[in-house]
């Protein structure tokens with residue numbers, strides 16, 4: 001994950017902050033957040049999803065593989081006492097959470113069904129999953145496909161994959177944000193799964 005480590009200091013552009021805010025809003029709109037919730041953000045990067053949601057839940061644990069991303073978040077997080085961070089892989093997590101969220105991470109993980117299974121296992125009973133990522137795209141989103149394992153996702157694939165590992169309900173909310181890049185539009189979805 002050298003790429004993200006090197007990009008960390010310049011990650012928080014106006015566009016990415018806007019994206020994080022829109023995804024956080026979509027999460028808050030579609031899920032009943034409350035002060036009893038312990039939340040995990042996997043691949044949290046610099047915490048663009050975390051910061052807007054910290055005052056709505058009990059705690060947020062941000063994990064990432066890129067130490068420099070976490071350094072940027074730790075510098076922002078000094079004034080929050082319900083934020084913790086950890087340099088680790090989602091597959092190494094052994095606590096359970098009421099809500100697991102992420103933004104733009106799933107397409108960087110090779111085995112989606114294995115990830116779906118791990119996320120299901122890492123939720124408390126009735127826990128909720130909220131994953132934002134790219135809808136199906138033509139491969140033009142990334143400049144290099146090194147470390148990119150999916151060119152976005154179709155609703156059918158998401159529903160099938162997450163229902164298969166045990167989620168009792170899976171809903172895909174489309175167009176929660178559109179990334180505009182190289183004269184093209186890349187819409188994002190929010191997958192909501194209920195354990």
Ligand SMILES: C[S@@+](CC[C@H](N)C(=O)[O-])C[C@H]1O[C@@H](n2cnc3c(N)ncnc32)[C@H](O)[C@@H]1O
Pocket residue numbers: 001004016020042043044045046047048049063064065066069088089090091102103104105108109
């Ligand atoms: C495209 S960035 C998104 C960062 C942030 N979520 C955002 O929306 O601004 C993807 C992040 O996922 C992290 N990542 C990739 N695979 C991971 C894994 N298996 N476990 C934890 N973090 C991972 C990367 O280090 C990187 O910081």
